[in-house]
Amino acid sequence: MAGSEPTKTVSVKNGAQHIQSVRDGRSVYLNGKLVHDVSEHPAYRNAVASAGALYDYQSAPDNLERMTFDIGGGRRVNRCWQLPRSYDDLVQRRKALAEWAEVSCGFLGRSPDHVASSMSGMMMGIEVLDRHDEKRGHAFREWFDYVRNNDMFLTYVINNVQGDRSKAFGDQGKGAEDMVARIVDQDSSGITIRGAKLFATSAIMANEIFVSSGQPLKPGEEHLAFSCALPMATKGINMLSRKSFEAHAVSEYDNPLSYRFDENDALVFFDDVKVPWERVFVLRDTDMCRAQLHDTPAHVYQNYQAQIRLSVKLRFLVGLARGIARTIGTINFPPVVDVLGKLASQAALIEGMVLGMEAGGAMRGEYFLPNKHLLYAAQVQSQEMYPVIISTIRELAGGALMMLPSSAADFDNPDIARMISLTQVSPVMSGEDRVKLLKLTWDAVGSEFASRHLQYEMFYAGAQFVTRSHSYRTYDWDRAAAMATRITDGYTLADSRVSAGQAA
Known part of the structure; x- marks a missing residue:
């Protein structure tokens, strides 16, 4: 129409761009062989596509404003990169993260917003790195701008290989020098690292990896004390x-979660990897x-x-539990309602604690932070709660989870299909749909994929004594x-004797 303003072109990352970005020659080893393209390999392709679906979701015109924010120059990136300067900013950011989690029902534990949130938090406290070394602080700023402006999918490895846990990481003994990633050389161009790190969850579909130690190190372990970031295809990075579990998923009907949301975990071995100084953020400290x-x-x-994502996952599981009760006809039994x-x-407890973290938050300099103690309290509760919820859902389903057809192929045989229709009976759905729901339930609570998620939710934040110590440390004692x-300062023993005498 004459006189109307021209349509502005908005640049935002989409799924096709992300999937193309992982076709970079990275070194992933599975079953004794090198995987040449994770986006096509049957062990990873659906998980990579699921990561791509997140970027497609954010780039959809109807979602663009809620899911992304403008960083200038016509470029928008996911709100996980937003550095909240107010309570309202924090809430807006959380709503976007919750929407993203709903795309995977919370089963992508290390979705792109996880490590991006950590790095954004580090950026909010950049003065800490500056005090360590201004050059290292500058390097982090430059790298952060680069990965944020390109809306990159980050992962990290901040855990050391366990080895002999009775010994310190740096004292594992002869022959174990390269067990934990360490600095083996340093020159004018950077450092060289060699050794292993855990746990590279989602590394097979990420763009870059942050490498450091989130576990305590002691004096004498300075060769283990560094942080840096590298592209996944860097020479010498072996995953x-x-x-x-995706490779072993029989079909989408039989394993709907592991079929598409197996984000994978990997050990990363750094085989004399050269890290340029502009990618080194902590050095020998x-x-x-x-x-x-x-x-x-x-x-x-x-x-x-992580608690935002978990609140979405718990909502999915609770909805699944009610669906089971409706499917098998126990929804009106008083004990089941209980x-x-x-x-x-x-x-609701975890979701409420997330809201409480925001309402109880405070400014730190120019940025608004969620309440620390409510965060760590939620972690303590969720670590204990998740196994209980999984067990409860299994109890609700009972034997229904064990009387399922072997696979979707059973429906292709008319004789078997007839017997399935006669035995898979539900008051609210067809036998085929009953099987579908129960197979979804099994993949969420009983399959090998589900067992991995149980372990993940129990330990991704550390052992329970670690999260409890964070809770202890941050509580207002x-x-x-x-x-x-x-009360006790308001009286003395002498006062008590006087009052006792008066009473007598």
């Missing part, structure tokens, strides 16, 4: 993949490995994202004790 995560908002933001009510309260102190 040793665990078993692929054991305390800085701690400080970069805990003295900045990095640890808070990465775990805040169980469903408790499950609903457990899911002085405020909690003040009421008792106020």
Whole structure:
């Protein structure tokens, strides 16, 4: 129409661009062989497509404003890169992260917003890196701008290979020098690292990897104390993949979750990998490995994202539990209603704590942070709660999960299909749909894929004593004790004797 303004071109990452970006010659090993293209290999292609679906979701015109924000120059990136400067910013960001989690029902544990949240938190506390070394702080700023502006999918490896746990990481003994990634050389162009790191969840479909140590290091382990970032296809980065559940998924009908959401986990071995100085953020400083995560908002933001995702996953599981009760006809049994009510309260508890983290948040300099203690309290609760919820759903389903057809192929045989229709009976759906729902349930609570998720939710934030120590460290003990102190400070033993004498 004459006089109308020209349509503005908006640049935002989509699924096709992400899938193309992982076709970079990265070294992934599975079953003794090198995988040449993870986007096409049957062990990974659906998970890669699921990552692509996240970017397609954010780039859809109807979702663009909610899911992304403008960084200038006509470029928009996901809100996981947003550095909130107010409570409203934090809420807006959380809503976008929750929408993304709903795309995978919370089963992509290390979706692109997880490590991006951690790195964004580190950026909010960049002065901590500057105090360590201004050059290293500058390097992080430059790298952060690069990965944010390109809306990259990041992963990280911040855990050391366990080895002999009775010994320190740097004291594993002769022959184990390369067990943990360490600095083996340093020159004018950068450092060289050799050794292994855990756990590279989602590394097979990520763009870059952040490498450091989130576990305590001691004096004398300075060769282990560094942080850096590298493209996944960097020469010398070797990913040793665990078993692929996607590869063993019989069909989408039989294994609907593992078929598409097996994000994979890998051990990464750095085989004399050269890291240029512009990619080195911490150098030979054991305390800085701690400080970069805990003295900045990095640890808070990465775990805040994890609780947002988990709240979505719990909502999915609770909805599944009610679906089972409807399917097998127990929905009106009072004991079942009682169980469903408790499950609903457990899911709502985590979601409520996420809202509480935001309402109880505070400014740190120019940025708004969720409440630390409510975050760590939620982690303590969710680590204990997740196994209980899984067990409860299995109890609700009972033997229904064990009397399912062997695979979707059974429906192709008319005789078998007839027997299935006679035995898979539901008051609310067809036998085929009953089988579909119960197979989804099994993939969520009982399959090998489900077992991996159980282990992941119990330990991704560390052992329970670790999360409990964070809760202990961040609780306002002085405020909690003040009421008792106020009472006991109001009287003395002598006062009590006087009052007792008066009463006599």
